[in-house]
Amino acid sequence: MSPLSEEQLIKRREAQRQRIVEAALKVFAVRGLHGAKMSMVAEEAELSAGQLYRFFESKEELYITLIRQVAEETAQAMKSIYDLPGSPFDKLRTFTASILKEESAQFPFKLIQHANTAEDVPDEAKQLLQQFTAKRYIEQLLPLFEEGQRMGDIAQGDTRKLISAFLTLLSALITLNMPIDDDHQMPDADILMRIIEGPRVRDR
Amino acid sequence: MSPLSEEQLIKRREAQRQRIVEAALKVFAVRGLHGAKMSMVAEEAELSAGQLYRFFESKEELYITLIRQVAEETAQAMKSIYDLPGSPFDKLRTFTASILKEESAQFPFKLIQHANTAEDVPDEAKQLLQQFTAKRYIEQLLPLFEEGQRMGDIAQGDTRKLISAFLTLLSALITLNMPIDDDHQMPDADILMRIIEGPRVRDR
DNA sequence: ATTTTAAGAATGAACGGTTCATTCTTAAAT
């Protein structure tokens, strides 16, 4: 009857779909909703533009699917900071360094940043993002920062404000999307950590 | 013959031209070269789109004119940091605060950031920007930072790297173009100053 | 009366999302 069993087909199809979403993440993160073209996503996913429409009925559906997935994964990644080794400060440094090092780790941030500032973002995407706002991340990190403050690793003061500033700067840095040339060089994690670092003593 | 002398006319025209450039700065800074539409510039300058073409023969010419003007003004602004009152650290804080406070002060940064990362930027604009690169700003600020380091106000270490990181983060923050809503709030200058701040002692 | 200025409509080219006719692949059935 059918050349491929039902099960095989579904699996295969799902894998393809995921491949497209990953390509879309890269393209949408870098270029934004309107700057990203379906043809670019197709190229990145290594199939023809027409093919995309066998998996997603529109650019909008693809975008919403992408946002949904990224929102969930990011929330997950946030939680996983707690599993990192060392003190709260160590955990945060490791987290920060890994994001600044790996380009692929930056895509979700860029995507969300774009989605939050671009216009004509589909309502459904907006709603999804509202469920996963910065406010939520702050609450999620609050215990970690508070412990760090108790230990003296992390600077005293309004904790939420500190987290907010830190996340904003990290996000800003990622979003900057700098060409790594002679003129600019990505500040490393340690520079960024100075923002939340507790009191230092002279000469180290 | 004419109640307006030749001279007056030219002056009037020049003023109008400048008005357009300023409108363009705002629009191009926020939306980038391709995101900015001539109709938007026209609206901002409070004239019709068609009128623009009496002053600039193309979008490209307008853009190049704008880049040239901004590049020069920015270099000028950089120099003026030295004229600010107080210690090197004070000067830098004042400078930073004033940029973060006033939106109009951020336009040049945004424009340059866009121009440096966008594609299909006119060659002439690229060339103009190369003359006023970050590298140049770093050299310009070097004496100020070195003095600050000698005084202990500013953190020790590779001075150029420190300046670069500071400028990059400032630029990133500005470029982020955050909506000032409940979720996000612009980190203030003092937070940013922690990046370059010299050794702190416990309890202030 | 003539020129200048302005606004706004018209133009035309490029772009890009989407569709579709057609060709290819592949694995089961013969």
Add this chain to the structure above:
DNA sequence: ATTTAAGAATGAACCGTTCATTCTTAAAAT
């Protein structure tokens, strides 16, 4: 081996939209 047909893939239109730019027209200035 050969056939067969479903699903995969392509690439070329299609077609609406979006601008940059030009044209038309009329008011205002001189």
